[in-house]
Amino acid sequence: xxxxxxxxxxxxxxxxxTGASVTGVERQQAYAALARENGLEVVxxxxxxxxxxxxxxxxHHVMFNPPYFDPTKGAAAPNADRQxxxxxxxxxxxWFDVALKRLRPKGHLTVIHRAERLPDLLKAMPVGFGAVxxxxxxxxxxxxxxxxxxxxxxxxxxxFKLHAPKTIHAAAQHEGDHPDYTSEFEGILQNGAALxxxx
Numbered sequence: 001x002x003x004x005x006x007x008x009x010x011x012x013x014x015x016x017x018t019g020a021s022v023t024g025v026e027r028q029q030a031y032a033a034l035a036r037e038n039g040l041e042v043v044x045x046x047x048x049x050x051x052x053x054x055x056x057x058x059x060h061h062v063m064f065n066p067p068y069f070d071p072t073k074g075a076a077a078p079n080a081d082r083q084x085x086x087x088x089x090x091x092x093x094x095w096f097d098v099a100l101k102r103l104r105p106k107g108h109l110t111v112i113h114r115a116e117r118l119p120d121l122l123k124a125m126p127v128g129f130g131a132v133x134x135x136x137x138x139x140x141x142x143x144x145x146x147x148x149x150x151x152x153x154x155x156x157x158x159x160f161k162l163h164a165p166k167t168i169h170a171a172a173q174h175e176g177d178h179p180d181y182t183s184e185f186e187g188i189l190q191n192g193a194a195l196x197x198x199x
């Protein structure tokens with residue numbers, strides 16, 4: 001299940017790569033409609049108030065990519081749907097609580113967020129998650145990580161692990177309007193390869 005699936009990009013990529021059946025949850029009607037047109041099963045609801053039938057289900061894997069930005073800082077997006085997708089309204093603790101309830105025992109959680117929000121993510125994570133792993137993503141070698149992938153497992157006591165960063169682009173700097181992915185990310189983005197957490 002993907003919470004806040006938007007138009008379904010991540011969920012559909014996961015389904016295409018693994019063959020898994022994926023359910024999306026999206027509160028914005030226009031985005032939910034596009035996700036359905038793209039072939040995703042979508043429940044149109046606020047994740048904090050899921051419908052009763054969905055609250056009876058549990059999943060092997062829950063993922064979410066919540067809005068990144070503090071709505072009190074910076075300029076607003078040009079339209080309301082885009083602003084809702086970018087600006088955080090639902091507390092991170094709610095995202096984690098819903099994910100924990102919807103996971104089967106020993107189920108996995110995956111979260112993508114901005115690197116500077118890692119302290120907030122760890123603070124918001126409820127008791128019940130363990131085996132927490134953080135994978136920093138840097139745009140280029142020598143750059144600070146700008147995104148992180150956080151993975152956790154329900155009902156696990158495995159210790160926390162911080163992985164070495166993975167680099168997305170091969171060149172030391174942007175050299176033109178063309179992709180310059182590392183071979184690993186070329187495989188991920190162009191060929192549907194898995195992103196491994198192992199160092």
